[in-house]
Amino acid sequence: xxxxxxxxxxxxxxxxxxxxxxxxxxxxxxxxxxxxxxxxxxxxxxxxxxxxxxxxxxxxxxxxxxxxxxxxxxxxxxxxxxxxxxxxxxxxxxxxxxxxxxxxxxxxxxxxxxxxxxxxxxxxxxxxxxxxxxxxxxxxxxxxxxxxxxxxxxxxxxxxxxxxxxxxxxxxxxxxxxxxxxxxxxxxxxxxxxxxxxxxxxxxxxxxxxxxxxxxxxxxxxxxxxxxxxxxxxxxxxxxxxxxxxxxxxxxxxxxxxxxxxxxxxxxxxxxxxxxxxxxxxxxxxxxxxxxxxxxxxxxxxxxxxxxxxxxxxxxxxxxxxxxxxxxxxxxxxxxxxxxxxxxxxxxxxxxxxxxxxxxxxx
Amino acid sequence: xxxxxxxxxxxxxxxxxxxxxxxxxxxxxxxxxxxxxxxxxxxxxxxxxxxxxxxxxxxxxxxxxxxxxxxxxxxxxxxxxxxxxxxxxxxxxxxxxxxxxxxxxxxxxxxxxxxxxxxxxxxxxxxxxxxxxxxxxxxxxxxxxxxxxxxxxxxxxxxxxxxxxxxxxxxxxxxxxxxxxxxxxxxxxxxxxxxxxxxxxxxxxxxxxxxxxxxxxxxxxxxxxxxxxxxxxxxxxxxxxxxxxxxxxxxxxxxxxxxxxxxxxxxxxxxxxxxxxxxxxxxxxxxxxxxxxxxxxxxxxxxxxxxxxxxxxxxxxxxxxxxxxxxxxxxxxxxxxxxx
Numbered sequence: 001x002x003x004x005x006x007x008x009x010x011x012x013x014x015x016x017x018x019x020x021x022x023x024x025x026x027x028x029x030x031x032x033x034x035x036x037x038x039x040x041x042x043x044x045x046x047x048x049x050x051x052x053x054x055x056x057x058x059x060x061x062x063x064x065x066x067x068x069x070x071x072x073x074x075x076x077x078x079x080x081x082x083x084x085x086x087x088x089x090x091x092x093x094x095x096x097x098x099x100x101x102x103x104x105x106x107x108x109x110x111x112x113x114x115x116x117x118x119x120x121x122x123x124x125x126x127x128x129x130x131x132x133x134x135x136x137x138x139x140x141x142x143x144x145x146x147x148x149x150x151x152x153x154x155x156x157x158x159x160x161x162x163x164x165x166x167x168x169x170x171x172x173x174x175x176x177x178x179x180x181x182x183x184x185x186x187x188x189x190x191x192x193x194x195x196x197x198x199x200x201x202x203x204x205x206x207x208x209x210x211x212x213x214x215x216x217x218x219x220x221x222x223x224x225x226x227x228x229x230x231x232x233x234x235x236x237x238x239x240x241x242x243x244x245x246x247x248x249x250x251x252x253x254x255x256x257x258x259x260x261x262x263x264x265x266x267x268x269x270x271x272x273x274x275x276x277x278x279x280x281x282x283x284x285x286x287x288x289x290x291x292x293x294x295x296x297x298x299x300x301x302x303x304x305x306x307x308x309x310x311x312x313x314x315x316x317x318x319x320x321x322x323x324x325x326x327x328x329x330x331x332x333x334x335x336x337x338x339x340x341x342x343x344x345x346x347x348x349x350x351x352x353x354x355x356x357x358x359x360x361x362x363x
Numbered sequence: 364x365x366x367x368x369x370x371x372x373x374x375x376x377x378x379x380x381x382x383x384x385x386x387x388x389x390x391x392x393x394x395x396x397x398x399x400x401x402x403x404x405x406x407x408x409x410x411x412x413x414x415x416x417x418x419x420x421x422x423x424x425x426x427x428x429x430x431x432x433x434x435x436x437x438x439x440x441x442x443x444x445x446x447x448x449x450x451x452x453x454x455x456x457x458x459x460x461x462x463x464x465x466x467x468x469x470x471x472x473x474x475x476x477x478x479x480x481x482x483x484x485x486x487x488x489x490x491x492x493x494x495x496x497x498x499x500x501x502x503x504x505x506x507x508x509x510x511x512x513x514x515x516x517x518x519x520x521x522x523x524x525x526x527x528x529x530x531x532x533x534x535x536x537x538x539x540x541x542x543x544x545x546x547x548x549x550x551x552x553x554x555x556x557x558x559x560x561x562x563x564x565x566x567x568x569x570x571x572x573x574x575x576x577x578x579x580x581x582x583x584x585x586x587x588x589x590x591x592x593x594x595x596x597x598x599x600x601x602x603x604x605x606x607x608x609x610x611x612x613x614x615x616x617x618x619x620x621x622x623x624x625x626x627x628x629x630x631x632x633x634x635x636x637x638x639x640x641x642x643x644x645x646x647x648x649x650x651x652x653x654x655x656x657x658x659x660x661x662x663x664x665x666x667x668x669x670x671x672x673x674x675x676x677x678x679x680x681x682x683x684x685x686x687x688x689x690x691x692x693x694x695x696x697x698x699x700x701x702x703x
Contacts (some may be wrong), residue, residue, distance in 0.1 A: 044507040052523045155396050162664065166656035167605055168629060170613050171649035178646075179639050189638055221571070281533055302514035306610055310634065321614050324518065332522070336515050 008277055027355060034351050038344045044216050044341040046097065049333055050090055058108060058328040097337065099357040105331040107323065112334035115319065120338070122192060122315030125210045126217050128239065129231050133239025134246055134296075139286075141243075142250025149255055157247060164244025169303045169363050170310065173237040175309035180233060190312040219268045249292055252284035294350030298343045370613035380587025389669045398664055410453040410653045415465035440644065442643050449643035451632065457643055460586025461651045463624035467535060468605055468655060474539035475546065475604045476597055482543065483550025484590060488581050489550070491589075502555070517541040517607050521616040535618065542607045546600055557589035598663030602656040611653050624653050 004196040053059075061079050068076070077083050081092075096103065098167060099129040102112035145157040212231070258281045265279075266280050305317030312318065316335055324329040342343060393401050414421070442449040442457075449457050490501045508516065520541035561567060562585070570580050612618070612627025626648035633645030 040503055041507045041510065044504055045511055048508075050517055052519050055523055092607075111436050149575060150396065158400075162660050163653070163656060166602070166660055168609050168627075168630075168649070168652055169612075170615070170627075170634075171652060171665075174630065174634060174637055174645045174649060178640075178642050182640050184635060298510060298512045302512035302610075305512075305514060306613060309614065309631075324522075325615055329522065332518075336519060340511060343510055343512065 005253075026083070030355055031352055034188070034348055034355075035052050040346050041344045042337075045336055045344075046094070049336050049340075051086070053329050054086055054089070059363035063277060081196040101335070103325070105328055105329045105334075107326040107328040107331070110330060115331065116316070116334060116338050119314060119316045119319050121210050122313060123301075123304055123308070123358055125212070125231070126234055126313055126315055127297075128234035128306055130238035130242065130300060130307075131293075132237050137239065137243035138246025139250050139289075142247040143277050143282055145247065145251040145252055146254035146258065146281075147273065149251075154251075157251070161244040161247045164240050165235060165245075167240075169237055169241055172240060172308060172312045173233070176233045176237055177311075187233055187338055192230055192313055225257050234311045237310065237322045238300065238303050241303050242300060245292065245296065247291060249289055250282075250285055253288055254281050257281040257284050287354070290357065291350060291354045294347045297346040297350075301339050301343065378491070380613055389666050393665065396422070397668060400661050401665035404658050404663075407654055407658025408662055409660055411465055411468070414462055415469040417501075418462045418466050424456045424459040428520040448584065451629070451636075451644045457647050460624040460629060461626070464626045464629070464648065464651060465655075467618065467623045467625050468608065469607045471539045471542070472601045472604045474535065475542040476600055476690075478539065479543040479600070480550055481544035481591060481599070482595045483547045484554050484563070486547065487554025487559050488586060488589065491555040492562060492585065494559075494580050498555075501551070503552050505647075509548040509552070513545040513603075514578050514607065514610050516545050517618070517698050518614065521546050521611055535623070538608045538611055538618075539660055540606075540617075542604045545607065546603075549596065550593075550602070553593075556591050558585055561585050561588050598659055598666065602659035602663065605652060605656050607660060631652070 021168040029351055060080060060082060061073060100113060102116070104111055104117060119181065141157055145154045148154050176191055180187045212224060216223075254277060258276070260281075263276055263280050266276055271280070286295070291329050299304075301317075304315065306322055307313065308315045308317035309321045318337070320332060323329075390398065390401060390405075395535045422580075451457060451460075455584050486501060490498045518541075519525075524537040524540055567580060567584055575583075608625070609627030610631070612625045612629075615628075615631065618625045618628065629648040630645055630652075633648070636642075636644050637677050
C-alpha cells in the first residue's frame with residue numbers, strides 16, 4: 001500500500017546521515033523483516049479458517065451427516081479425533097501443516113497435498129495466461145488513453161475499464177462461450193484439452209502439469225494447438241478483469257510522467273508525441289503496476305475459482321467448487337490454506353522487487 | 364486508501380441545503396465527460412432502486428411462479444410473447460426473476476454495508492484512539508484479511524453461517540455477513556488512519572483538558588470528523604457487494620430459487636444451457652449485474668474524482684490541461700485492485 005508511486009523526495013543529495021544509514025544496510029534488513037512478516041500473516045489466516053470452519057461442527061458430520069447411521073458417524077468422528085477439545089486439534093493441525101501434511105479429503109479419500117499438486121499446475125497455467133492477456137490489453141490501451149487524454153478514445157477506454165470491472169468473470173466467460181464456441185464455433189466450449197491430448201500429455205515422463213509446457217517439451221505440435229485453443233477463452237475472461245485495472249493505472253501514471261520536465265525537454269527537442277508516450281513516459285509508469293500486481297494475485301486467484309467453474313478448467317478453483325458442493329471441508333481448508341501461502345509469498349516477492357527497483361520503498 | 368483522505372469540498376454555506384447535498388453538489392461541480400459519467404451512473408442506479416421498490420408491481424410474475432391461469436409455463440421458451448425474456452429450464456419467467464433479483468441485491472448491499480460500517484468504524488476508532496498492542500494486533504489481522512482473496516473468505520464465512528441455508532433471510536444474511544467480513548478491514552483502515560490523525564489535533568487535546576471522558580471524545584469529537592469519507596467508500600463497496608453476492612450464488616451458496624431470486628444463482632444454472640445455444644437464461648441476469656455494478660461504480664468513481672482536485676475536470680481552457688502531478692498513482696486504484 002505504501003508503495004504506490006510518490007513524488008520524489010526533496011533531499012535527493014543523500015547527505016543526511018540518517019539517510020545514508022538507511023540506504024546502506026537497508027535492503028537486506030527490509031527483505032528480512034518483510035520475509036518474517038509472511039509467517040504471522042499465514043498463521044492468522046490459518047487460525048481464522050480453522051476456527052471458523054470448526055465452529056459449526058466437525059467435518060465428518062458435515063460431509064456424511066444423514067447418510068450414515070449415528071453410531072457409525074460417531075465412530076468415524078472418534079477415529080479421526082474430532083471429538084477432542086478444539087484447541088488440541090488446532091495445535092495438532094498446525095503441527096501437521098508444518099510437516100506438510102494437509103490431511104486426507106473426505107469425499108474421495110485423497111491426500112490433500114497430492115490433490116493440490118495435481119490441480120495447482122492447472123490454476124498456475126490459467127493465471128499466467130490471464131496475466132499475459134491483462135498486460136497485453138491493459139498497458140497499450142492505458143498508454144493510448146493517456147495519449148488521447150480527455151478525447152473520445154480516452155472516454156471510450158475509461159468506460160471499457162469500468163465495464164471490465166463491472167462484469168463478473170463468469171458472465172464474461174458465459175458471453176465468450178456463447179459467441180466464440182456456440183455461435184461461431186471457433187473455439188472449444190470447456191476443458192483444458194481434448195481427451196486424447198490430455199492422455200498424451202499426462203502419460204509423458206514427469207509431466208509438469210502445465211499443458212503448453214508439456215506439449216512443447218514433447219514436441220507435440222497438434223497437442224500444443226489444441227491446448228492453446230482451449231486456453232484462449234478462459235485466459236481472456238480472467239485477463240480482462242485485471243486488464244481494466246492495469247489500463248487505468250497505466251493511464252494515470254503516464255499522464256503523471258508526461259508532465260515531468262524530462263518529457264517536456266524531449267518535446268522541446270522535437271521528439272514526436274507518440275515516441276514520448278511509448279519511450280519516455282511509459283517506463284517509470286510501469287513501477288506501480290508491479291506493486292499492484294501483488295494485490296492482483298489475490299484478485300486473480302479469486303477470479304480463477306470462478307473462471308475454472310465456468311470453463312470446467314480442472315484446477316484448484318474447480319476442485320474447490322466441487323468440494324464445496326460435497327461439503328468436504330478438509331479439502332476446502334487445504335485449498336484455502338495453500339492459496340493463503342501463495343498470496344503471502346507473492347506479496348513478499350512483489351514487495352522485494354519493488355524495493356529493488358525503487359529505493360524509496362525501503363524504510 | 365489515499366484517495367479517501369482527500370477532503371470533501373466545502374460547499375458555499377450560503378447556497379441552499381439542496382445544492383449542498385453530496386450528489387447534487389457533485390453534479391453541479393462536474394463538467395463534460397465527468398458529468399456525463401456521473402449522470403449515467405445516477406440514472407442506472409436510479410432505475411435499479413426503482414425496480415427494487417416496484418418489483419411486486421411491475422414484474423409480470425412472481426420470482427418462483429411456474430404457472431398462471433393459462434397453465435404451466437413452458438421450459439426454455441425463447442424470448443417473446445407472454446415471456447418477453449423467455450423462460451428457464453425450470454420454467455421460471457426470466458424477466459420476473461431479473462426484476463425480483465434487484466430486491467435481493469439491494470437487501471444484501473444495505474445489510475452488508477451497514478454491518479461493515481458499524482463494525483469497521485467501531486474497531487477503527489477504538490484501535491486508532493487507544494493504540495498500543497491492541498492496535499498492532501488489529502492492524503496485522505486486518506492486513507492479513509485484506510491481502511487474502513475476498514471471495515475465499517466469503518466462501519468460508521458462508522459455510523460457517525449458512526451451511527447452505529436457503530431461506531430468503533437466511534440466505535441474504537449469510538451472503539451479507541460473508542461480505543461484511545471482507546469489508547471490515549477496509550473501513551477499519553480508513554477510520555483508524557483518520558483517528559490517529561485527529562487524535563493529535565488541538566481540539567481533542569482541549570477536550571481532554573476540559574475533562575471529557577475518552578468515550579465522549581471518541582463519540583463526539585473524533586467520530587464526526589473521521590467518518591466524512593464513508594459515503595464514498597459506501598458506493599464503491601456496494602458494487603463489490605453485488606459482485607461477491609453473485610459469485611457466492613454462482614458457486615452454489617445462493618438462495619434457493621423458490622425463496623428469492625438471485626442473479627448469480629441463475630447464471631450458474633444457465634451455464635449448462637449455453638452449449639445448446641440457449642442464451643437468454645444467462646445473458647439477462649448477467650446484464651442485470653453489470654447494470655447495477657456499472658451504475659454504482661460510475662457514481663462512486665465520479666464522486667471520488669470530483670473530490671480530488673487533481674482529477675477534477677475543468678472547463679477546457681485554451682490548450683492541454685497541465686498534467687496532474689505524479690503523486691496520484693491512480694486514486695481509487697487501491698480500491699479497485701481489491702475487486703474481483
